Amino acid sequence: MADEIAIGIDLGTSYSCxxxxxxxxPIVIPNEWGxxxxxxxxxFLDNGTVLVGNNAKKNIITNSECTVYSAKRLIxxxxxxxxxxxAQAVMPYQIVEGENNSVxxxxxxxxxxxxxxxxxxLKEIKEIAESHLGHPVQxxxxxxPAYFNDNQxxxxxxxxxxAGLEVLRxxxxxxxxxxxxxxxxxxxQKIVVYDLGGGTFDISILxxxxxxxEVLATAxxxxxxxxxxxxxxxxxxxxxxxxxxxxxxxxxKYCLQMLKDAGEKAKIDVGRNGEAEIFCGAICxxxxxxxxxxxxxxxxxxxxxxxxxxxxxxxxxxxEALMSARMTAAEIDAVIMVGGPTRLPVIRNGxxxxxxxxxxxxxxxxxxxxxxxxxxxxxLLSNSSDTFLVDVTPLSLRVGTVGGYTExxxxxxxxxxxxxxxxxxxxxxxxxxxxxxxxxGESNRAEDCEMLGEFxxxxxxxxxxxxxxxxxxxEINTDGIVKVSATDLATGKKTSTTISLSSGLTEADIxxxxxxxxxxHLAGRASAAAMPALPG
Amino acid sequence: MAPPxxxxxxxxxxxxxxxxTVTPAVKPSPATSPTKPAPPGVASPAAKSPEPTRxxxxxxxxxxxxxxxxxxxxxxxPRVPAPSVVRSISGTPGPSSAGAAPGAAQGAQLExxxxxxxxxxxxxxxxxxxxxxPGEIKRAFHRVSxxxxxxxxxxxxxxRLKEKIMRVYKRMTEAYYVLxxxxxxxxxxxxxxxxxxxxxxxxxxxxxVETKMxxxxxxxxxxxxxxxxxxxYAAGLFELEAQRWSxxxxxxxxxxxxxPSNARYKEKLAEAQRKIYEEMKQxxxxxKIK
Numbered sequence: 001m002a003d004e005i006a007i008g009i010d011l012g013t014s015y016s017c018x019x020x021x022x023x024x025x026p027i028v029i030p031n032e033w034g035x036x037x038x039x040x041x042x043x044f045l046d047n048g049t050v051l052v053g054n055n056a057k058k059n060i061i062t063n064s065e066c067t068v069y070s071a072k073r074l075i076x077x078x079x080x081x082x083x084x085x086x087a088q089a090v091m092p093y094q095i096v097e098g099e100n101n102s103v104x105x106x107x108x109x110x111x112x113x114x115x116x117x118x119x120x121x122l123k124e125i126k127e128i129a130e131s132h133l134g135h136p137v138q139x140x141x142x143x144x145p146a147y148f149n150d151n152q153x154x155x156x157x158x159x160x161x162x163a164g165l166e167v168l169r170x171x172x173x174x175x176x177x178x179x180x181x182x183x184x185x186x187x188x189q190k191i192v193v194y195d196l197g198g199g200t201f202d203i204s205i206l207x208x209x210x211x212x213x214e215v216l217a218t219a220x221x222x223x224x225x226x227x228x229x230x231x232x233x234x235x236x237x238x239x240x241x242x243x244x245x246x247x248x249x250x251x252x253k254y255c256l257q258m259l260k261d262a263g264e265k266a267k268i269d270v271g272r273n274g275e276a277e278i279f280c281g282a283i284c285x286x287x288x289x290x291x292x293x294x295x296x297x298x299x300x301x302x303x304x305x306x307x308x309x310x311x312x313x314x315x316x317x318x319x320e321a322l323m324s325a326r327m328t329a330a331e332i333d334a335v336i337m338v339g340g341p342t343r344l345p346v347i348r349n350g351x352x353x354x355x356x357x358x359x360x361x362x363x364x365x366x367x368x369x370x371x372x373x374x375x376x377x378x379x380l381l382s383n384s385s386d387t388f389l390v391d392v393t394p395l396s397l398r399v400g401t402v403g404g405y406t407e408x409x410x411x412x413x414x415x416x417x418x419x420x421x422x423x424x425x426x427x428x429x430x431x432x433x434x435x436x437x438x439x440x441g442e443s444n445r446a447e448d449c450e451m452l453g454e455f456x457x458x459x460x461x462x463x464x465x466x467x468x469x470x471x472x473x474x475e476i477n478t479d480g481i482v483k484v485s486a487t488d489l490a491t492g493k494k495t496s497t498t499i500s501l502s503s504g505l506t507e508a509d510i511x512x513x514x515x516x517x518x519x520x521h522l523a524g525r526a527s528a529a530a531m532p533a534l535p536g
Numbered sequence: 537m538a539p540p541x542x543x544x545x546x547x548x549x550x551x552x553x554x555x556x557t558v559t560p561a562v563k564p565s566p567a568t569s570p571t572k573p574a575p576p577g578v579a580s581p582a583a584k585s586p587e588p589t590r591x592x593x594x595x596x597x598x599x600x601x602x603x604x605x606x607x608x609x610x611x612x613x614p615r616v617p618a619p620s621v622v623r624s625i626s627g628t629p630g631p632s633s634a635g636a637a638p639g640a641a642q643g644a645q646l647e648x649x650x651x652x653x654x655x656x657x658x659x660x661x662x663x664x665x666x667x668x669x670p671g672e673i674k675r676a677f678h679r680v681s682x683x684x685x686x687x688x689x690x691x692x693x694x695x696r697l698k699e700k701i702m703r704v705y706k707r708m709t710e711a712y713y714v715l716x717x718x719x720x721x722x723x724x725x726x727x728x729x730x731x732x733x734x735x736x737x738x739x740x741x742x743x744x745v746e747t748k749m750x751x752x753x754x755x756x757x758x759x760x761x762x763x764x765x766x767x768x769y770a771a772g773l774f775e776l777e778a779q780r781w782s783x784x785x786x787x788x789x790x791x792x793x794x795x796p797s798n799a800r801y802k803e804k805l806a807e808a809q810r811k812i813y814e815e816m817k818q819x820x821x822x823x824k825i826k
Binding site: 168209211212383390408409414415416418420 | 674677678681682685686687688690691702705706709710712713741
């Protein structure tokens with residue numbers, strides 16, 4: 001093993017970032033233009049090449065149907081989930097159904113799985129790192145929101161593999177941020193990581209010491225992020241425009257994109273300057289063929305009112321996390337802010353008020369996660385480090401029982417890795433097989449939980465109902481990924497599976513995707529020469 | 537059983553303990569580790585300069601010092617070799633050349649530890665007193681984590697050895713998960729001090745549905761002032777659950793005769809009668825058609 005290089009990658013909803021440890025310190029890896037963060041946008045060009053990153057972002061409007069963004073919102077989800085339906089309504093690219101209720105993106109007549117899309121972002125990052133370091137990079141630690149469920153984690157890990165990376169570990173974003181903050185400082189603190197990203201919100205409470213980074217509790221909302229703030233502005237702009245002109249901009253995906261762009265820009269401006277001037281030239285034409293512009297001014301006060309409930313929602317999640325950790329806000333020593341939207345004064349003020357503490361300064365909310373991931377990668381590859389993480393599982397793990405109920409096997413906020421078993425029995429006489437359905441969530445009703453997958457167990461001794469005893473063991477590994485196995489207690493017959501359903505990728509699929517990913521040529525990459533590019 | 541040995545006048549000890557856990561963290565104390573010269577295969581990897589030797593230092597002394605504290609005899613032997621497993625593993629980044637022998641030896645040691653753990657309760661696994669406070673439990677868990685956290689063996693080539701370490705560590709996490717929670721811990725202590733200790737060494741979560749049902753059932757069964765009333769009421773509830781409405785009605789009617797003013801009895805009786813009526817109605821229709 002000549003090249004023991006491993007990078008840390010923060011694969012974000014809107015932006016991604018990579019870092020590496022050099023001389024004991026994490027350093028963010030810039031691309032050729034000096035950008036430290038790279039838009040998680042993949043644009044399929046008509047010449048068969050693929051453009052990824054900040055340049056691809058420009059194509060969201062001009063090449064909207066072939067430009068995929070916010071893929072993280074869809075990764076590891078089922079086709080029938082609300083998030084997918086919502087995305088179908090607003091995304092300009094085509095979201096279609098694949099096998100086993102999985103989600104596929106249809107671009108230029110080809111279907112891509114979500115891990116394949118994310119793999120292209122990872123490939124870009126890998127190449128950025130390679131050209132910066134002058135070495136091939138094959139290993140990485142990739143971060144996910146703490147509140148990601150098993151499917152989402154598994155799909156992210158698959159994405160890494162497809163991109164030709166050995167994913168050393170999947171770690172939680174807030175945990176990574178805490179690591180970047182406390183590494184090598186010999187602190188002894190209880191800290192909160194408030195992580196509001198583009199599409200997800202996470203809160204983690206950690207106790208950090210010299211060596212130990214222990215997560216006490218984590219909570220989150222995978223349906224809440226900076227995008228929702230943009231949506232509010234878009235809605236306001238659209239309704240304002242509708243009122244003035246009688247034209248609904250939301251009916252057209254092109255206009256919608258312009259609106260989204262304007263919303264995002266306005267959010268940043270309002271946060272920075274307290275006011276935003278919004279101007280979209282030639283956003284549409286009225287029925288008479290006149291070209292219309294969109295103009296508006298957004299004041300901070302107005303914006304704060306628009307998003308007030310979203311901000312409050314984050315504090316409900318904070319309440320939950322503190323309760324799980326059995327702590328009060330007053331016991332927190334420090335608050336770390338992660339994610340672009342935490343730059344907004346409305347968020348910072350809210351956090352200050354809630355925790356009665358000034359959020360820590362001097363931590364870049366866009367880079368801290370990647371830096372923590374790099375530290376973790378470095379720790380795993382070196383034997384010299386004494387640091388270790390004790391993370392928790394964010395959601396309770398359950399098994400479906402008769403009548404639409406579920407039985408909890410592993411409680412949320414249980415430290416991992418761990419395994420637990422429970423004995424189940426058959427519900428009918430002479431039953432030959434049982435279906436074991438695995439859920440994640442906090443309700444004992446199956447319909448209120450997320451189904452992770454199901455597998456069939458057969459070949460056990462056949463007997464009367466209630467007589468056959470089947471031991472089901474759940475294991476959560478250090479990546480937070482779940483493995484389930486069932487054993488017939490009488491015969492010892494065993495079956496096991498790593499549940500994967502919505503990722504929808506079998507081993508063969510992944511192998512095929514790896515080949516396809518290799519063949520894809522990333523446009524505008526200097527290092528592309530190193531990669532054998534196949535003719536389109 | 538452990539309790540007699542774990543002499544309870546421990547309260548002064550917490551004060552003395554923290555230093556015990558902290559001191560070994562000062563690294564240059566490998567000389568104090570008596571387990572150091574343990575496995576034969578370890579000597580070879582000289583590639584790693586100071587790290588391998590200093591690495592086990594925080595682990596070894598702690599584990600040894602704790603041994604007498606938790607007392608019970610059969611536990612001690614696997615505990616001593618364990619740190620040496622840790623040591624040799626962390627000292628061999630690419631031990632494939634070292635051959636199968638040390639791997640097998642370490643494997644055997646871990647296997648012995650795993651086997652010993654099967655007979656240990658969580659207090660013994662974490663090497664804490666039953667009276668340990670949450671802080672002590674946390675420190676104990678961190679101490680074992682330092683020795684067995686899978687991240688420390690990430691580089692290990694031998695997958696089976698890795699798997700064993702993972703199994704050891706998972707049990708430690710489990711112990712921590714139960715002992716750090718007061719309610720779970722109390723239940724666990726009751727379990728392991730009871731007659732079924734051997735079966736209850738691993739904490740079993742009470743089923744959510746079962747607990748809720750049990751509480752409800754118990755509350756229901758408590759309703760009533762006369763033993764006969766309670767008896768027939770319980771029988772009535774049983775029949776209701778089984779959807780044998782007329783049998784339920786019969787039992788509940790008798791219950792009401794014992795306690796005519798019991799509102800709950802009457803309510804359930806009414807429920808049974810309503811069910812019978814509903815059934816009659818459905819059947820009645822079909823009768824008419826005939």
